[in-house]
Amino acid sequence: MALLDIRNLSIDIITAQGKIRVIDKANLNIIDGSIHGLVGESGSGKSLIAKAILGLHNENWIVTADRMFLGNIDLSKLSSRARRKIMGTEIAIIFQNPRSYLDPSKKIFDQIREVLPKKSHHKRFFSKVVPKLRASEQQIIKELLHKVGVQNDQAVVQSYPYELSEGICQKVMIAMAIANNPRLLIADEPTTSMEAVTQAQIFRLLYKLNQLHNMTILLLSNNFGSISNLSDYISLIYCGQIVESGSYKQIVNSPMHPYTQAMIKTIIEFDDGVDHKGQLYTLPGSIPPANQLPIGCRLGPRCPKAQRTCVSNPEAVNYKGHIIRCHFPQLDDKKDANTPHNK
Amino acid sequence: MRFLPLYISLLLLTACYQTESTLTDSLIYCADKSPTSLNPQISHDIASLDATTHQLYNRLVKIELISKRFVADIATHWVINEDKTRYTFFLRKDINFHHTDYFTPSRPLNADDVIFSFKRMLSKKHPFHFVNGEADNYRYNHPFSSLVQDIIKIDDHTITFLLNKPDATLLANLAAHYGVIHSQEYALQLLKTGHPEKIDYFPIGTGPYQFKQKNKQIIRYQAHKFPWQAPVTINNLIFDITPNSTKRYAKLLSGECDIITNPASSQIKQISKNKSVLLSSQPTGNISLLSFNTKSSPFDKKEVRHALSEAINLDTILDAVFFETAVATNNLLPKHSWAYNPRTKKTTFSPQQSMTKLKVINFDFNKNIRIIAPIKNSIFNPNFYKTAELIQSNWADIGIKSEIILLRESELHNTLLTGDYDIYLTGSSPYIKDPDNLFRPLLSCNANSFEGNSSQWCDETMQNLLDATLLETNFIQRVKNYYQLQEMIQAQRIYLPIAHLLRFDVFNKNISGLLVDPLTGIDFQAVRKVLPINKVKAH
Amino acid sequence: MFNYLLRRIYLLSITAFILTLLAFTIEHWTVHTQIDDNTFSHYFSYLNSIIKGDFGVSIIDNQPIFNTGLVAFSSTLELCFFAFIIAIIIGMPLGIFAGLDRNNGVDYTIMTIALIGLALPVFWVAIIFTILPHALGITLPIDGNISPIYEIPVVTGLLLIDSLLVTERYQLDAFLNHLTHLILPSTVLALFLTSEIIRLTRHAITMVMKSNYIKAAHTKGLTRWQIVYRHVLKNALPPIIHQIRLQLSTIISFAMAIEIVFSYQGAGMWLFASIHQGDYLVLSAALLIISGFILISSIIIDFILVLISPSKRKSLYADQ
Structure with a gap:
């Protein structure tokens, strides 16, 4: 069951130099109850897709899509009021650098209380005054924090964001995100600025949430290695184009796109010997800046397999759920090039 | 945003603001200069005269404004001998001095006070002659020293002026602003305490108002508690000194002054056109x-x-x-x-x-x-x-x-x-x-x-x-x-x-009975304040 | 917290020391109150008398200068306080609207009004305001801080409180009269203050709206007004207060200029009248009173900032 179904999402940004197509016909299909990883380098447009899903974009963005459905809700046709309703309750999002996303002038207690499921007006008023009702709130928050793995909730709840470490802040953010049991949790590079131990903790937490509470997670990351163990499905994005997408096994065992292959090669495996002073593998060149995007397949200039046909936009081809956009994919013998399987 | 009505309601306080004009027992007079002292014997500028002559003191005779004749003030009547060298004055018997915080009189006015007041200007041996003044100032003693030879007390309520030569101007001199009568008892009390200079700054007289307080720009007078003339309707008389003439006029318009004097000559045309105030001009x-x-x-x-x-x-x-x-x-x-x-x-x-x-x-x-x-x-x-x-x-x-x-x-x-x-x-x-x-x-x-x-x-x-x-x-x-x-x-x-x-004074329409004598100053004795008809006392 | 206070006081005591040097120079050069030739010993005896609170006696009315100065300055503070309240009530909402709708029609209108308020010289506006209410038909008093009819004994020096203490004699008339006398001068001062506050609020709100936690608040599903009310306001306040603390001396000097126009018996009028009449002893006393007030209020504002903005509490421990 597809929870989030996005077909041909395109985002144009109007700049002084004209209209730039930053996201070019992206397709995203998230299965209910899975962890979907969206991997791409910095600047490839992952956050843009997340913002487009939530509707947080600026006025000078033009967002077009054939389909943008969350379950039964059509996200592109929502009024701002309806969109506000689904945010926080159906979709939640957590960010990079969590401390800056918490209000520095409020205690954690007040901030979490803000996102708790809304009570009726008089109950909310009474909860400030009557201690018994306030205690129930405290209980809920305590359980929530325990759920995300914060043990000393008493201390955390009474502190300000600047007093907490990044790891705990991220856990608090996750707590706030899951307070309303959303269907979809978007995690926008949640661990990019943290050290390895905390990263592991956060990923474990996300995994637990997914397994125990059946929460769908869309995990955006720039580090293929860290999410590859976690995700059920992976999509790779380069320069605004989703180049390959499929299940974990499909991608890792049989990568078809040159970009994917390069990505996998960059994962350093210390089991095999690494040559002393050997070159680490990268694709030549760097991501082109937004005003100099190549025509057609945007990997063209850097791709080792690029040829003249690459100036035209490749079509998406679906091999049993393994979707690829490339003129020259590396096909296995098992796959039949002549039977594309359309969903 | 929701406090905006609060501010607007603050502005509505202006309706509650009773302009001073509506309080009928106080009168505020805005002068342009501070009086140099409160004794017209030594200060001759018009600001001092306004502040003192008709308010604090009385003289032996005074000039009636309409008929310009000499009429009785402290003296009930007088007799002149044939060769016009002896003037004998008969004094009233029931005149009380002011009762203030700093002085309580024990007796009404008698001839001693009159002689004391005039001898101060005439005789160099007088203990108060050199107090607070330039004793050789031309204006200080000239009118009298060449005119009067001596003053003789006949009895407690009769005195005689002996003149040097026959002179027709004695009455005019006695009715002038420097002919005021002070209290000898008070002067002696001051001599005893060692502060004789206070006689000109904390004055005691017999006039309809008594001095209460002077600080910075405000002089306060109170009505005489035991008046010998008809009692006044204004209990509190306040002099507010405002040197800036435009500001004076603005204060008159905003109700902070009831009467102002000496408006700027460039504004007089406008003032005469203003329907809410009255302009009085006196030739000086x-x-x-x-x-x-x-x-x-x-x-x-x-x-x-x-x-x-x-x-x-x-x-x-x-x-x-x-x-x-x-x-x-x-x-x-x-x-x-x-x-x-x-x-x-x-x-x-x-x-x-x-x-x-x-x-x-x-x-x-x-x-x-x-x-x-x-x-x-x-x-x-x-x-x-x-x-x-x-x-x-x-x-x-x-x-x-x-x-x-x-x-x-x-x-x-x-x-x-x-x-x-x-x-x-x-x-x-x-x-x-x-x-x-x-x-x-x-x-x-x-x-x-x-x-x-x-x-x-x-x-x-x-x-x-x-x-x-x-x-x-x-x-x-x-x-x-x-x-x-x-x-x-x-x-x-x-x-x-x-x-x-010309001397100009401007005052509100609800003031009546204001007398202005350009020579001796403004007179508030007969002033009456009427409540304006269309203003209702709100509190 | 106590250490913080001590550190601030220590820093400010250096400024206070320099100020006493200045005041001493002024006093030494205008009025030689001692024939002592040795400037150092003169200075120390001057310091001594200041600490006791004895600034000398005024030539004009023979009252101790310190008491007169304090009473006069309290009137100025009343004026500033009133103007402040008006400015905050009007200026903050306008600034918030301007900041939220940055670079839109509402923003431009409000900023134009604010710019006019900043551009007009304060004494000119004060003079216009002495005549304007009458021209518009409103009767408001333009002179002094209370009508001379009411005699109010000086108890605390703050006329707002003193006029409430004479209720047996005057009922509430004296208090209301004083309030109406306050309206015009504080409106003139509020004109300038409102422009300042609009400018500062707009800038602070724009900065806050760009920050990350507001984006997070959007994703939590809060309405715009809820975000503004719960998150933006409290975070926008510290830079505003900080800027106002820097502007405090300007506000006081404007208040003194306005007092002179309206003859409001505050520190400005007191200084003006004293210098006019040649009493130069008040200069050093006024210098110390006014700058002492600004120093003390700096400390208090720092305190308030630490209280309301938790991120500033970091500076309690680290030096920022």
């Missing part, structure tokens, strides 16, 4: 004039003086400097004086004739004429510098060079005494209505240039005429003498009168 004896230094050549020739006078356009000065708030005049005496000679020749503005006249007498056109004037504008002239400039340009039109020198008071004093000037812009303010009081300082040989005779005029015929008229008892003869004097002045053109000044 103050005259603004230009004097020629007759001791300095070429101004010793009367043709020169005449010619130069005809070259000045007085109408422009009246318009530009006084804004038509002064009365054009060609006579030193004001029109309302009984000695005013209606047949004096008018000076006309004829610059061409004046230039020919000057050429005929070989006037030295290269001579630079020095015009001096005080730096500080005074009641004689709201703008000395502008007047001098206009005169300068009038004379420049006929080819006369002149320079304007503005001097501070000390330098002015020196320059006048040394005689180092040609033209002096000044004025004269007589303080009793007797014409002698105007002419003597201007023309007498005994008066030096600082005291008033800035023309340095000394002429024996004129001096004799002045002295003879002073002693003359026949009224008709006096009038004739003064007419002659005025014609002589016109012929010689010793002074060029510029304008007679």
